[in-house]
Amino acid sequence: MKGIIGKKIGMTSIFSSDGKQTACTIIEAGPCVVTQVKTTETDGYNSLQLAFGDKKEKHTNAAQKNHFAKANTPAKKVVKEFRDYSIEKNLGETITVDIFAEGDKVEVVGTTKGKGFQGVVKRHGFTGVGGASHGQHDRQRAPGSLGNSSDASRVMKGMRMAGRLGADRVKAKGLKVVKIFPEKNYILVSGSVPGYNGSIVLIQK
């Protein structure tokens, strides 16, 4: 596996020469600094810890300051670990969008937009109870029956109900790298990725 941390910028679309329009997402990815190299001998598994985005010194506690100092880098905002990284990197080295090539299939991990407390129609795709007429009222977005009567006499576990929706970690798979701007650290992937503009995403392959 190889990957990079990035920030979702926004969406646009590009045209191919035959007129096909492709929606794509712009991600500002990297440069990321390797802040720790974990190996089987020392940690029980192999991974690279990457850090992305600067933050102010006064927002960094002593423990973090020392951790970043080991990699000889200023304090970073986001620290993520990638297991079994396929590229050999040493402590303090940087990773840029160059690790990907145009046409690669990648996965993008992000946190979806939080929707708050939502009803069953939005949250689980229920269709609501009945129509607007025939004497019914106030039932158009209702969940309907929750289960049986005397046999069971309880609501089954896992019954889909209203509740918190969104703000979940979601992986969008099979996105194609459409274009890379190495000088600006931009990477364009086809389709949409989870989260709002400005949110942190992981691009991995």
Next chain:
Amino acid sequence: MNAAVAFVHEQLTAKKEFPRFKAGDNITVNYKIIEGGKERIQGFRGDVIKRQGQGATATFTVRKMSDSVGVERTFPLFSPNIDSIELNKSGRVRRSKLFYLRNRSGKSARIKEKRMAIEA
């Protein structure tokens, strides 16, 4: 628009020379169509009833009456399939979206032409 998005537009969208047009104008869109492996250009003439979006995703909608049936077509402004756009008439309209034309027919569906003063 976000500066980064604007940068990507600039890099990836081919520059095109079109006359300036807006809602209410009568234009002809010459667009390429591929029929049986052959490419030819077809014109679509009508009134612009909407311009929408910005940057590379901008589109416009043209409405025409074809055998007394209203036909609307939405084109992406930067589509490579648009060969050229001709401005036939500028219309005098008071709004940017002319959806009210859908409910009109005949005389009331006309758009007044904008008369420009000729500079002496």
